[in-house]
Amino acid sequence: MNLIKTEMKRTFKEALNYYPDYIVGLITDFLLLLVVINTEGNISEKVIGYIFWILVNGVMSEASLCISTEKQLGTLQNLMIRPYSIISIISVKTLVWFIINFVKSLIMIGIISVIFRINNIINPSFLYVVVLVCVGIMGISYILAAFTLMFTKVASFVSVIGYLFLFLSGSIISIPKYLEYTNPLSYGVKYKLLQINQTSTIYDFLYLLIICLAWYFIGFLIFKTVFAHSKSFKWSY
Amino acid sequence: MIELSNIKKSFKNNEVLKDVSFKISDGEIVCLLGNNGAGKTTIINCILKMIKPDSGVILLNGTDIRKLKNRNYFSQINALLESSINVYDFLSGRENIDYFAGLMNLKKRDYQEKAEKYIRESELEEFIDEPVGTYSRGMQQKLALIAALISSPKLLLLDEPTLGLDIKSKLSVISILNKIVEEEKISVLLTSHQMDVIQKLKCRILILKNGVISDFNKKDYSFSNVYIISYMDKNNIVQCEDEGSFDSIYAKYKDKEIIEIKKKEIDFENVVMEVLDESD
Numbered sequence: 133m134n135l136i137k138t139e140m141k142r143t144f145k146e147a148l149n150y151y152p153d154y155i156v157g158l159i160t161d162f163l164l165l166l167v168v169i170n171t172e173g174n175i176s177e178k179v180i181g182y183i184f185w186i187l188v189n190g191v192m193s194e195a196s197l198c199i200s201t202e203k204q205l206g207t208l209q210n211l212m213i214r215p216y217s218i219i220s221i222i223s224v225k226t227l228v229w230f231i232i233n234f235v236k237s238l239i240m241i242g243i244i245s246v247i248f249r250i251n252n253i254i255n256p257s258f259l260y261v262v263v264l265v266c267v268g269i270m271g272i273s274y275i276l277a278a279f280t281l282m283f284t285k286v287a288s289f290v291s292v293i294g295y296l297f298l299f300l301s302g303s304i305i306s307i308p309k310y311l312e313y314t315n316p317l318s319y320g321v322k323y324k325l326l327q328i329n330q331t332s333t334i335y336d337f338l339y340l341l342i343i344c345l346a347w348y349f350i351g352f353l354i355f356k357t358v359f360a361h362s363k364s365f366k367w368s369y
Numbered sequence: 370m371i372e373l374s375n376i377k378k379s380f381k382n383n384e385v386l387k388d389v390s391f392k393i394s395d396g397e398i399v400c401l402l403g404n405n406g407a408g409k410t411t412i413i414n415c416i417l418k419m420i421k422p423d424s425g426v427i428l429l430n431g432t433d434i435r436k437l438k439n440r441n442y443f444s445q446i447n448a449l450l451e452s453s454i455n456v457y458d459f460l461s462g463r464e465n466i467d468y469f470a471g472l473m474n475l476k477k478r479d480y481q482e483k484a485e486k487y488i489r490e491s492e493l494e495e496f497i498d499e500p501v502g503t504y505s506r507g508m509q510q511k512l513a514l515i516a517a518l519i520s521s522p523k524l525l526l527l528d529e530p531t532l533g534l535d536i537k538s539k540l541s542v543i544s545i546l547n548k549i550v551e552e553e554k555i556s557v558l559l560t561s562h563q564m565d566v567i568q569k570l571k572c573r574i575l576i577l578k579n580g581v582i583s584d585f586n587k588k589d590y591s592f593s594n595v596y597i598i599s600y601m602d603k604n605n606i607v608q609c610e611d612e613g614s615f616d617s618i619y620a621k622y623k624d625k626e627i628i629e630i631k632k633k634e635i636d637f638e639n640v641v642m643e644v645l646d647e648s649d
Contacts, residue, residue: 134471134474134475134476135471135472135474137471138467138468138470138471138472139471141464141467141468141471142457142460142464142468145459145460145464146459149459150459205457207455207457209419209450210450210455211472212417212419213417213419213443213446213447213448214439214443214472214473215439215440215441215442215443215444215472215473215474216439216440216472216474217439221472
């Protein structure tokens with residue numbers, strides 16, 4: 133809890149310091165929303181995919197960006213000699229970014245409700261699906277962070293991967309059926325739409341649970357393994 | 370406190386640490402001297418579990434550090450790393466202290482009093498709420514030292530803590546370090562190239578050369594019985610060296626017009642350089 137409080141304070145201070153970046157981010161998200169709305173297909177479905185994407189995008193990129201930034205600042209070693217493990221620190225940083233993105237998505241939902249008259253996007257079932265999807269995406273985030281530990285430049289490609297996931301959310305184009313079963317975001321959106329259409333079954337939920345937990349644990353293990361091996365040779369931070 | 374036994378570490382074919390053994394007692398400052406690439410930082414990284422030694426064991430209060438959980442181990446150890454930036458520019462001095470205290474799982478009430486004391490002693494009160502980006506290198510290093518000390522570590526590892534500092538900042542860091550170690554009985558392992566820093570610290574010196582550690586005893590190189598005598602001789606000042614006790618020297622030269630008799634002091638830097646450069 134102390135770590136969450138600590139990271140929260142630091143991140144908000146950072147956000148206040150670099151607020152133009154966040155304003156630009158918000159404007160970019162709004163422009164993307166306009167693109168999403170103007171593509172073919174059911175607007176409600178697209179908006180749900182888009183809101184999911186806003187929430188998971190930060191979760192997916194934060195761990196990798198954190199490793200890359202701390203490596204470039206020269207503060208990574210300093211984080212590694214703390215009572216908390218590096219995986220706890222990056223997970224908490226990601227949680228803080230999830231909270232920030234949640235606020236951002238609330239703003240987007242507000243805009244969508246006012247401009248496009250689409251309501252009832254957020255309800256309790258939306259929240260638990262989002263949390264599950266974010267757990268799965270966290271696994272992908274750990275994998276990217278592990279690669280960033282080895283090659284700092286991986287972080288430069290994270291935003292591209294983020295936009296790739298915008299396509300996988302189905303909010304820009306319809307994705308092939310088989311892709312829906314490969315990652316937490318695509319399946320999360322599919323499950324949410326099944327819920328809205330009241331055709332979801334317990335098996336759909338179980339599949340969502342399995343795919344999210346599987347990605348999480350695979351990512352966790354990859355990060356742990358890469359990090360453990362990083363100690364057997366000389367790092368150049 | 371901490372004991373390293375037979376530590377070996379190679380990087381590819383380069384055997385950096387061949388057989389490193391030493392220990393640091395409670396409240397002791399140990400300075401590790403060695404040429405560039407001698408392996409000083411590798412030793413620090415081994416103690417910080419950032420590099421696994423190929424063989425050997427490191428004991429903290431008798432327990433193998435590999436058996437200690439990080440949560441427990443890193444609450445007893447803290448470090449200022451030369452290759453690492455130890456503070457964040459966009460946070461103020463106080464926010465940096467709070468942030469690193471949070472990372473050490475400290476509650477404000479546990480460190481606030483101590484932090485205020487260190488801030489006063491480091492003469493940072495006036496700037497503590499300013500962003501660290503506006504600090505000089507010396508002020509940043511003093512702040513980093515405060516952030517490392519508020520967790521009351523039992524062992525503090527300092528890798529070149531005064532590198533790049535001007536004389537005033539250097540002296541200030543040394544005096545803070547001497548004072549805090551004496552008051553709090555913290556053990557310190559410090560690496561430095563700067564002989565003036567090492568001379569001013571109340572420390573034991575270890576030399577790391579060719580992958581092994583040896584004790585450097587200042588007394589082995591001191592001129593305990595050599596005096597420099599200055600006296601007047603036919604309107605000229607004459608200076609000479611002589612060996613013996615002060616009384617015997619005085620007795621020998623008392624008939625001359627003595628200006629000064631002083632003990633010959635060693636040129637510490639030269640002696641250390643000679644030790645480091647000695648061929649095998």
